[in-house]
Amino acid sequence: MARIAELHKKWINEPQYRKAYEALEEEFALASTLIEARSRAGLTQQELARKMGTTQPAVARLESGRVRPSLRTLERLAAATGSRLLISFEPREENRPRA
Numbered sequence: 001m002a003r004i005a006e007l008h009k010k011w012i013n014e015p016q017y018r019k020a021y022e023a024l025e026e027e028f029a030l031a032s033t034l035i036e037a038r039s040r041a042g043l044t045q046q047e048l049a050r051k052m053g054t055t056q057p058a059v060a061r062l063e064s065g066r067v068r069p070s071l072r073t074l075e076r077l078a079a080a081t082g083s084r085l086l087i088s089f090e091p092r093e094e095n096r097p098r099a
Helices: 004-011 015-023 025-040 045-052 056-064 071-081
Strands: none
Touching (some): 025 071
16 A cells, blocks of 8 residues: 555646645644644643643644634643744745745
8 A cells, every 4th residue: 555655746746636735735734833832842632632621632633734723722722832822924925026
């Protein structure tokens, strides 16, 4: 059975796959950032859930990238992981001025 990374490498050259993958980029980035904050704090999902006043399945959903957390949830996660929540806006590639 082919590994996911190998399939991704193969499929990323297909326009339809690439478009769908790029559409999920922001969700992947957020999920990755949430996992990184929890890991940096040395917490399991269960420990983070307890500190946030929620359940482990709720933390798992956050980390899956399938849900869009509220600002309040992100604030609770930041406090529970000893992190500082920063929100910023960056221009998209197509909107950046060319040198």
